[in-house]
Amino acid sequence: xxxxxxxxxxxxxxLFAIPVxxxxxxxxxxxxxxxxxxxxxxxxxxxxxxxxxxxxxGIALPAVLMVPVVFTLLILISRG
Numbered sequence: 393x394x395x396x397x398x399x400x401x402x403x404x405x406x407l408f409a410i411p412v413x414x415x416x417x418x419x420x421x422x423x424x425x426x427x428x429x430x431x432x433x434x435x436x437x438x439x440x441x442x443x444x445x446x447x448x449x450g451i452a453l454p455a456v457l458m459v460p461v462v463f464t465l466l467i468l469i470s471r472g
Contacts, residue, residue, distance in 0.1 A: 400408070408414040420427045442450035 408418045416431055420431055439451070439454055442454070444450070446453075
């Protein structure tokens with residue numbers, strides 16, 4: 393019998409192999425339903441800490457960096 397990790401697609405195995413991010417995403421995928429809320433709170437907290445540390449640049453720069461991601465998602469949604 394093949395292990396569960398061999399059944400996953402290659403992109404998921406590579407994503408889950410990243411040390412900290414992969415552990416979080418694997419826990420969100422396979423763990424309890426509340427884990428996604430912990431992850432969202434962590435990301436928002438880090439964003440606010442960067443705002444306190446670096447000022448307006450710490451708030452604006454992550455939003456600007458998300459523009460290509462959102463643009464790609466909009467293209468994918470419009471293609472069906």
